[in-house]
Amino acid sequence: MLASFRRLSKSTVGTAIMGIILILILVGFAMGDIQSVISGGGFRGSSDTLVKIGSKTVTDRDMSRAMERRLSQARQQNPSADYASIAADWDPLLNAVIDARTVEAFAHKFGFVLSKRLVDAQIANIPGAKGLGGKFTDASYQNFLREQRMTDEEVRMIVSSGLLQQLIIAPVVVNAKAPVGMATPYASILLEGRSGEVAFVPTAAFRQGLNPTSADIDRYYAANQRRYMVPEQRVLRIAKIGPEQVANVQPSDKEIDDYYKANSATYGSKETRVITQAVAPDQATANAIVQRIRGGQTFAAAAAPAGFTPEDISVGPQTKEQFTATAGANVAGAAFAAAEGATIGPIQTANGWNVVKIDKIEREGGKSLAAARPEIVQKLVADKRKEAIEAIVDKVQDALDGGASFPEAAAAGKLTPIETPPLTASGSSPANAAYKFPADLAPALKSGFELGEGDEPVVDSLPNDGGYVLVAPARVIPAAPAPLASIRERVTQDWIASQASQRAQQLAQSIASKVGKGSLADASKGAPVAVKVEPVNARRIQLSQFQGQVPPPLAMLFTLGEGKSRLVAGGQGEGFYVVKVDKIIPGNALNQPALIGRTQQEMQQALAEEYGAQFTNAMRQTVGVKRNEKAITASKARITSTGS
Template structure:
């Protein structure tokens, strides 16, 4: 069964049947709260998009599915918003409807799934296994947290997946088309056709054609829409870039202030190798200190108190590490003492401490001169960023105060660039050499989003390139280009049109003659050279063109025997006169392999049909109702919500 289901997933119907499992599990979708889907009565709540029997599918459920779908898409395209995935709205909604319909159908017909079966499926999820490869409650809890799902939500998804596997797969898989059904179709593929094709080239009629002004005016007037130029705009752009604050430098006082404020980062790291004796009473601690100060080793001094060398050895300690170990009072005294000093006894954290500073180690650290270049670079970056943002604020404040583009730019001493008329892709028809810098793409988009009367806007440029003040200076509405500007193009189009008309007239006259005579005879005596060639092909051969079948060959397989037709070339190269002389019926009985492959293709179609018909029957049996108005409104809200 599982193998059959895997095969099913590779077909079109398999994809549609499994869409719920794949979408829900891959994007971590979780069904909405149970209370929202078990209320009775009509559509009731305005957020109800569909009903399956007494259960509801709400806008909240679909919105959550779309939210997770968007999160998945943003892993590949961080800039994606809901408009990029609106095509997924209807499939997700339909998947939810089918899921509830299938569950309702199963419950109605006593088809229940045991908890043990669902548990077994959960245990196979990769994220639920521990280090030993077995199911782990802890790993499962982490899996639920990562997916932002509850146990019941996972079980709901798995139950529905199992229902699809156990109810739909047996209906749809292994559908077999009988030989008797496949054989006629296989024979059609073997059908052969014989005929002749005459080619009338358009190029042969171009010589001698010269358009008058009246011809061009008439042709231009009849084909104005062919020459429409998209909306063009002249944009005014003033860049606010890092180069404008390149002279900003930190002072010596600022460097010194930063060094002082961050002394901990530049001070040498100090660790102390420490021996420590910790005892319960002051007298014992004082005795240890006295013996150590009299010249005994610290280990010998601590031995009478029952402390071994391992008990007193602390090793290298930072101030924080020793504070955590011994307490703040002991640490303060220890890190203030000289190397070799005996510290204590000190009462700290309820016990008495005697410490010996065995060694003081200092590593790293920088003087202010050593750190100057590093600090200067940091301050330069910060100060220039602040200066740039202050400049932007000055421009924005001017705009907010009612200043025009020119006034705001002048107040900030910005250099203004005015583009030639450009289209929304940044290209200019009047100045082919013009190239808008790629970094100004946000300004280009805003320049075409703004109305001519709108206030200028400041756009952030990518890659820390700064900002740009932008406003449209002039808007040129989309309109046909003036004939004077495109006269040569119109003349060429007129010439091609006239040549094509004449070539078609000749092709049509040949077609008329060929209805009563052989094609070679019908082309005799024509004024231009016309090539006539025999054509023979089987319908099976059309597949090798992968959907781009030459027009004369395609039309030949749609004609009746003995008829003649004119067909235009795919590239405007001319016209073909096709005469079908003979149809040779195919006989697939001699090619069992072709019958077998036809059976296979038809079986896939039957599987799709069986699966879809079963789903349709389930929907009808469970009385699915859609709130089309609510769905349209929900989609509109989501499409307008951006990200």
């Protein structure tokens, strides 16, 4: 079983299952108020309850949060996205939330409990909860919660839900295999061959001579206003808190001197001393050794009568810290205060009477204050300016916490505010094509479009140690069609393209209706523009080379029955195609076992998804799912009709 789980995380199916967890985290639906117990028949619950799943519920607030998260995700790809543009995601999101709650209710019903330790381990692996060292830190986790606008409880609920799906559903879908008898017919379909004809009617051939009147343009603009919508615009108030505000901050001479002294281990020279030492058991023995040394004997000769060998008295090179550990602070202090060649002692210690000789003093490295000053100044300037910036941020935040407006908070920090022209969420200005929103203030643009018009200003951090920025929306301009006068030339070209497309479609439809059992070449005779007719031959397996972007006429070739023809529009608005299928040649994969095997593998994901869906449906039936369709419809209408 454990091996199966390991394989799951690396397989295509495993990626799909793990994707469910990612979706839940991106959606981040709120998990509050899910413990209400439902009893009796029919649908009973609070007015905002959309679905009941056993003892769990999906509320209007859950879906509001789900769509809010989905909108935030969509705006990463399309900054002008709004709730209306993601309305199609409502039903899939609702089903995803229902499925997640179904697994929770199923696990609760049968006593499947996750340990807090397991949930903690998953939270510790969230990238945003890790510090610079790559390890989980509480500060990083709290910052992650603030950025995601979530609580610890919500994150734990989401992680628990994802783990339950992984542990309960994953074993059902692991190793889903399609038998050879199932895969062979599908493999044979891939070998199917088709031949026919394609006639192309170009739109461009009908553009010449189209000259719309003013009334034509007005009518077309009125009928297609959504096409010319200008996204919501906002005027943002911004005040940067950065190095510019603290450029005059410099350390004092005393601060530089204090830093040098406090870091003497870094800037001071390293001193070692070659030391010889004898520790006599009594003072008389120690005095005798000292007298012999002063009489001209070497330390080794002077210590020999007391029973010391050269190995006994050799201490070797020592730093003050090392010798302190060996001989004690009193002896080490005296030894490192003495000159080279001096003999010290006897000094009484806990071990006896110490006699020490300084054989040699060695010094290396070190910087004087003058030499170290530039790098100390650079370090202190960076630290002091960072502290000064943080102090400004504290003043601004304190003002905001006290209910200050944007101008008042900016004044509290002595900031210079600016006001942008009307901007879209992408940072462009419809009224000034040359305007570019400063790239270093990108967090302000994001927050400026997330805040409501009356919301409290926020302070965002800037990337690359750029400081901070205070931001608030000054004015919100709802999405609206661009004035016709400003886009008249564009509307004119769109009208011409529309008329040309209609005429090309009429001609293509005429050809399709006349072809019957004849050829497209015969049906195209007498056309007012040149119609290109070409033969086409292909096998279904060739469609895979287009990676899902199959040209419309080729896709139509494998849709029609033999002898049938149909009109299809070009994918790029280039014109219309009439496709006729003359012959279908069935495929036979019995002699191609490799293709059958590949088809088995490709069917594995579909089978796994089917198994997962069937198991989820079974869980729904087990725990009971009741939908309040009226509340669902009202919630969907309310949320998806919101502009932003």
